[in-house]
Each structure stands twice: as C-alpha cells, then as structure tokens.
Amino acid sequence: xxxxxxxxxxxxxxxxxxxxxGPGGSTDYVEAYGRRGAITDDTQMTLFTAEGLxxxxxxxxxxxxxxxxxxxxxxxxxxxxxxGERSPRxxxxxxxxxxxxxxxxxxRRSPGRTCLSALRAERAGSVAQPLNDSKGCGGVMRIAPVGxxxxxxxxxxxxxxxxxxxxxxHPSGYLAAGALAxxxxxxxxxxxxxxxxxxxxxxxxxxxxHEETLGALHAARALAAxxxxxxxxxxxxxxxxxVADEALAIGVYGAxxxxxxxxxxxxxxxxxxxxxSTAAIAGSILGMTLGPDxxxxxxxxxxxxxxxxERLAADWVAAFGADGxxxxxxxxxxxxx
Numbered sequence: 001x002x003x004x005x006x007x008x009x010x011x012x013x014x015x016x017x018x019x020x021x022g023p024g025g026s027t028d029y030v031e032a033y034g035r036r037g038a039i040t041d042d043t044q045m046t047l048f049t050a051e052g053l054x055x056x057x058x059x060x061x062x063x064x065x066x067x068x069x070x071x072x073x074x075x076x077x078x079x080x081x082x083x084g085e086r087s088p089r090x091x092x093x094x095x096x097x098x099x100x101x102x103x104x105x106x107x108r109r110s111p112g113r114t115c116l117s118a119l120r121a122e123r124a125g126s127v128a129q130p131l132n133d134s135k136g137c138g139g140v141m142r143i144a145p146v147g148x149x150x151x152x153x154x155x156x157x158x159x160x161x162x163x164x165x166x167x168x169x170h171p172s173g174y175l176a177a178g179a180l181a182x183x184x185x186x187x188x189x190x191x192x193x194x195x196x197x198x199x200x201x202x203x204x205x206x207x208x209x210h211e212e213t214l215g216a217l218h219a220a221r222a223l224a225a226x227x228x229x230x231x232x233x234x235x236x237x238x239x240x241x242x243v244a245d246e247a248l249a250i251g252v253y254g255a256x257x258x259x260x261x262x263x264x265x266x267x268x269x270x271x272x273x274x275x276x277s278t279a280a281i282a283g284s285i286l287g288m289t290l291g292p293d294x295x296x297x298x299x300x301x302x303x304x305x306x307x308x309x310e311r312l313a314a315d316w317v318a319a320f321g322a323d324g325x326x327x328x329x330x331x332x333x334x335x336x337x
Contacts, residue, residue: 006279008031037302079119081100137243141280144184148316150188156181157178160182171210175213187289251285255285265283
C-alpha cells in the first residue's frame with residue numbers, strides 16, 4: 001500500500017508536490033503507470049521474496065534441508081523474467097509456480113539498475129563476496145517477508161542481510177535490510193516498536209561497516225522524539241531514501257510519528273526522494289503494529305493486484321501456521337526449488 005501511495009510522486013521534488021496538491025502534500029493515490037493504485041518494482045520483488053520463502057518452507061517439509069538463499073535467488077530470477085530479461089544462473093524454460101503466471105506482474109515499473117545487473121550476473125552476490133559496492137535501497141525495500149517468518153525460522157537479521165547481499169554489496173545496502181527484518185520479526189513476536197528497534201540496533205555492531213545504518217536509525221528515532229512537526233522538512237533531514245540506510249530511517253520515522261496507518265505512510269511518502277520505497281517500509285512496519293483493519297478500505301479497493309497479494313498472504317498464513325503441517329495443495333503452488 002505504501003509503495004502504491006508513493007509511486008505517483010517518486011520522482012518529484014517536494015516543492016512540486018506541494019504546489020500540485022497543497023500544503024498537506026499528496027493524500028491519496030496519484031496515477032502512475034496508467035492507473036491509480038499502481039504498484040512498483042518494490043512490491044513485485046517483495047512478492048517474489050515471499051514466494052521464495054514459501055518454496056523454502058515446502059522444501060524443508062519435504063526434504064528436511066534447504067538452501068534458502070538459492071531458492072530465493074531462483075525466485076528473483078523469475079521476477080527478472082517478468083521484466084523481459086533472464087538470469088544465466090537459472091534455466092529460463094524451467095520457471096514454474098503460479099506467481100510468474102500473473103500477467104500484470106510482467107510490466108517494468110522502474111526497476112533498480114543494481115537489482116537488474118546483479119541478477120544478470122554469472123554468480124550471486126553475498127556478504128563475503130559482493131558483486132558491487134551499491135548501497136541503494138533495492139535490498140531493504142523487498143525484505144519485509146523475512147521478518148514475517150519470525151525467529152522460529154532462524155536468524156532474521158542474518159537472512160535479511162544475506163538476501164539483500166544477493167544484489168547489494170555495500171554494508172549499508174544489506175545491513176539496513178537485516179535491521180528491518182529483525183525489527184519486523186520482533187513486532188511479529190508481540191514487542192512494541194521501540195523494543196523491536198532496540199533489538200535491530202543491538203545486532204548492527206556485529207558487522208563491519210554498520211555505522212551508517214546505526215546512525216540513520218538513531219537519527220530517525222531522535223527526530224521522532226524531538227517533537228518536531230512531522231512533514232517534508234523533518235523528513236529531509238534524514239535524506240532522500242535512494243540509499244538503504246536513508247530509506248530505512250524515513251520508513252521508521254513515518255511509523256514512529258504515525259497517528260494512524262494513513263498518516264504514517266503519507267509522512268514517509270511526501271518528500272523529494274524515493275517515495276515508494278520509504279512509504280513501503282513504513283507500511284510494512286505499520287501493518288505489523290496496527291494490523292490490516294487499520295488500512296483505509298478505499299485504498300484497498302483500488303490497489304493493483306490486491307487479490308493476488310491476498311492470495312499469497314493466505315498461503316503464507318497456512319504455510320507458517322502454528323501446527324507446523326503443510327496444507328494440501330501448497331507444494332503444487334510453491335515447488336521447493
């Protein structure tokens with residue numbers, strides 16, 4: 001939802017946004033890609049992240065072992081195919097599952113150049129062997145599903161870092177993803193947002209190059225606690241969101257100052273920067289803290305691919321349910337590779 005709210009203003013300066021929509025900025029969907037409520041590459045890649053994790057769940061249930069990084073990398077290869085390109089690491093003719101068959105996913109919605117080039121590479125990137133030195137926000141904006149697996153599925157901080165490092169090799173590019181995944185996992189466990197952010201911050205010093213991400217979180221929390229009026233001027237002090245640590249900071253700030261779901265995502269969207277990614281991050285956090293009933297029904301009604309997103313969400317709940325069993329038919333929809 002945050003992604004769609006930011007999609008129509010992503011490449012606009014805040015002065016133009018305010019001139020166009022008034023002193024409150026954008027308060028609703030703005031037409032993008034030929035429609036209202038359009039998603040971008042952020043939601044596309046988040047869906048394929050979730051699909052990859054579901055397929056890893058199937059693999060564990062059937063085989064007892066799994067290479068999660070390889071299975072999610074395979075999912076990203078399917079996303080790349082929807083963009084009209086291919087990964088040399090995977091057979092183009094062996095792509096399966098229902099998600100790649102959703103025709104409306106086969107549109108380019110300003111995909112990040114780093115994601116495209118990394119997924120076209122002969123090998124996958126990793127923390128130990130990065131493909132590049134990019135700290136763009138393309139890793140953190142897609143990583144929320146890792147937190148939704150929870151800590152029962154392993155270490156969300158480690159997995160968030162590792163999956164982001166498939167494409168983004170700078171420490172800030174993957175540590176921001178690990179921090180967001182960790183925070184969402186703690187929210188899933190029932191902790192309040194401040195405690196969840198404490199847990200994420202506590203993990204960052206374990207890794208070299210953590211200073212930018214930790215500093216960005218500190219700045220976001222300090223700004224939220226300062227009493228400064230939430231708005232574009234405040235957001236601008238945190239950056240523009242094109243890089244991962246700034247995107248995380250703006251998303252966290254929007255969630256911290258939110259009066260409600262709508263207010264928080266709009267704070268995170270209205271600025272001169274990567275509006276869809278920052279609002280997507282805010283939406284991921286607020287969705288966990290406030291629940292789906294907090295999302296305005298009018299926005300839901302116009303959201304692109306709402307039915308497909310809810311179908312994937314229902315499969316997610318079934319797959320990661322409390323009893324640990326694998327529901328009938330799930331393995332056919334999410335083959336374990």
